[in-house]
Amino acid sequence: MAVITQEQVIAHEPEHEEHAEPTGILKWITSTDHKVIGMSYTITSLVFFVIAGILGELIRIQLSHPAMHFVTQEQYNELFTMHGSLMIYLFAGPFAFGGLANFIVPLQVGAPDMAFPRLNALSYWLYLGGSITMVMGALTTGGAADFGWVAYAPLSNAINSPGAGADMWIIALILTGFSAIFTGVNLVTTIFYLRAPGLTMFRIPIFTWNMLVTGILILIVFPVLTSALIMLYCDRHFGTHIFEIGTSPATTGSPLLWQHLFWFWGHPEVYILALPYFGIITEVIPVFSKKPIFGYKGMVAATIAIAGLSTGVWAHHMFTTGAVLLPYFSIASYAIAVPTGIKFFNWIGTMWRGKIEYKTPMLYAVGFLVIFLIGGLSGVLLASPPIDFATHDTYFVVAHFHNVMFGTAILGGFAGVFYWYPKATGKMYRESLGKASFWFLVIGFCLTFLPMYKLGLDGMPRRIATYSSASGFATLNEISSFGAWIIAIGVLLIVINLIYSYVVPIPAGDNPWDGHTLEWFTTSPPPHHNFYKLPKIRSERPVWDFNHPEHSVIDRPHLNGAANGKLNGVTSKTITKEKDHES
């Protein structure tokens, strides 16, 4: 165990035995380095992304024509349950907070590692154990879980879903739930306690702010899901009636309670999924526009507002139960549009009057802005109970959430992957492949999911295995299934890009994008314990200030309200001649 002191700050020479990192297969099993763990998480979650994508393709094949018999009804129920479960529980979340945040947050705050490295490693092993458990459910006699990724009671109880696959699903989520909680602990502690000198809370990058808020959200809501899952297991095996009608009034529970508990976790969960990707966009756009983020404080306030409001709106998933307070959940859900709009305008404001360089990450980021807007607006429509009565549990909702998840996790997530690939590997990805994959993904998305809005309005419900030719759903479904193959090609191009660029490398250098934040100050890839030295930090862009002192706020206290870290607008007209490179 190395005791880290600041003078080293903090990288290691390999000769010191106590500081040596493990190598080979032992490295992947015993390393507690956040970069190794982050890489493990990223690769594992991308593997589950591909598996879940294949399940999605199978769904689209089954739905491509009326009365298809590609899979049986039971198999179809398993298909969409596992597609949703893998995508949400095993890909989108772990990819964001386990993979990208684990790798980047300690670098962005100038820390040698996460606050609890062994807990971090444990998070990964619990995630891997849980995810293998969930997938193993498909190998049981009854097949995998087949009650939808939301597992509504009483459909998920022992009478209606008796198989071991369902129990594997529950256990898997308890394991991955603890994994997420431990990651949340690590994120919040690291950001509160391990920042570099001068990096006050209002100078940390917006990605780190988003991960802090995500970490707090995880701590608030994941225990609710874990408890609900334990209660569900008890209902299934220990004779309790928490979520079902018992034999007498004294032993009767309520299926509604499952919905309340699940969605109290479930709605903040989608913001736990979205906020990291919003953070990535907020990193990419300023760097490729060569400007600081517009409205830093507004972004922080908006992030906190989105997270706070998201915990208060869970029952907008329950409007059609007839059992929830419609006006409260409706206005609170509408209200989330306000901070999201602030974020959008701040992103546009960052691009405004910039000098935008369209490398792959920036292309993905602009694609995110365009695509996510549609999803966000359809969400506002769904927040209205009368409209929700007409569209709930139809393909309109399917279109909405794929729209937002595709915008955030796919376009935002791969913007982050391409943006930080050179930093993590020291090698540059292939630009032409990157751009081609973007166009396949966006065109594929439009063909696959935009028709689903109309299908929902036409009355096609969710989770139906097939439809008749008389229903009129055929044409749009055919287009949608065709689009799914375009998305698949896009994903294939990304995988090829990432692997090929690794085995046939082009060296990337320490700061290929002229990045602004601390991770670009160290080598690519960063050394063990991250930094040989740190720059002087006087703003939220310490590396930009270091590289472009004539366009920065360093050592000009009359321009930056240094005493409380406030930022003023710095214009090129007020350049002074100080150049300070001291580190």
Add this chain to the structure above:
Amino acid sequence: MGIKKLLSTLKNPLLLLMFLVFITGCNLPTFGAFKGATSQARDEEKLWAGMVIAAIVVGIIVWALIFWSAFRYKRKKGDDSIPRQFTHHNIIEIIYTVIPIIIVLVVFGFTYVTENEITALKKDPALQVHIVAFQWGWEFHYYNYEGHKVNATVIGNYNAPPVAPMPAGQTIQVWLTSNDVVHGFYVPKFNFSRYAQPGFNNYFDLNILKPGIYPGRCTQLCGVYHTQMKFTINAETPSEFGKWLTEHSKG
């Protein structure tokens, strides 16, 4: 800065105009949804059209800003200068915070009025029917019509989905329950769905405007035959319905 400020101030009067249009009941396009076969559906459809218009207006403005900045501020080849490094603009930030708040409040106002219209329960409905969902079919039990007790049942399952007659032009009050798992009672042309939950009683009103055939189905995953759990509402004139009820009512 000029264009952005101009567009943000334009947004507010445009929206007010749109909502004025819809509350006057102008014939708006349905934007892909059904016009609605019940009076509640018509209320919903008006709100839908108004909100879609608002969404389209907001979408066009924001997209215009995105595409403008994306294309206009692309770095020109050979231009390596660094642009002006501005970080905020208080007035614009206030504008794009306050205007969305106003839009949200206006939209919520219309939503609140509409949802109260749709969920309102009439004190003395013409027909009272108990709809029971079960795996995997529907039972319609008619127990009160025009003040008289009746006792007629229509039941069917995924092998033979039920066809339930209903009176058009009268208030139908549905009492919706489930015998086993959560099901969804959904009639697309009524722009309406409601969960049937075990141990929970749901009540809602339907005022079907015209006689016709209105297919419905289950929207909440309920097991293997969820896909086939369908029903049909056969709306007839009150006299035809009354005749059917007399023929089929027991005791």
Add this chain to the structure above:
Amino acid sequence: MKVEARLLLIIAVFFFGLTIIYGLWSKGEAAGTVMLAASGLLALVPGSYYLWWSKRMDPRAEDNPSANPSDGSGVIGAFPNGSVWPFVFGLGATLTGLAFVYGTWTALLGIGLAVVAMIGVAVESRRGGYV
């Protein structure tokens, strides 16, 4: 530490406010009111601790906007280079979880591995190196 304390306390106040609004408006819907109140408590506990401690602690370099990198010199913390115990514990936890599906025998192995791992971690921390 003041910003962190304020952040958590604002979150606590927000949740308590929401509890009151929701609790009254929904006429005491049990699940939501309890969960919102509990969330407020979750933010209140660390937030009030941070507030109390921020008034008594020494100023930290990362809270000083004019700090230099050398101001953070000294021991940052103890960061293990590598440890096999997280893997062992994870394996143990997974096997224990599987016991709820496959029967108690996997729990015996799982709990055994978990206990070994906990002992290993404690010894490792004391010894400061690989065990």
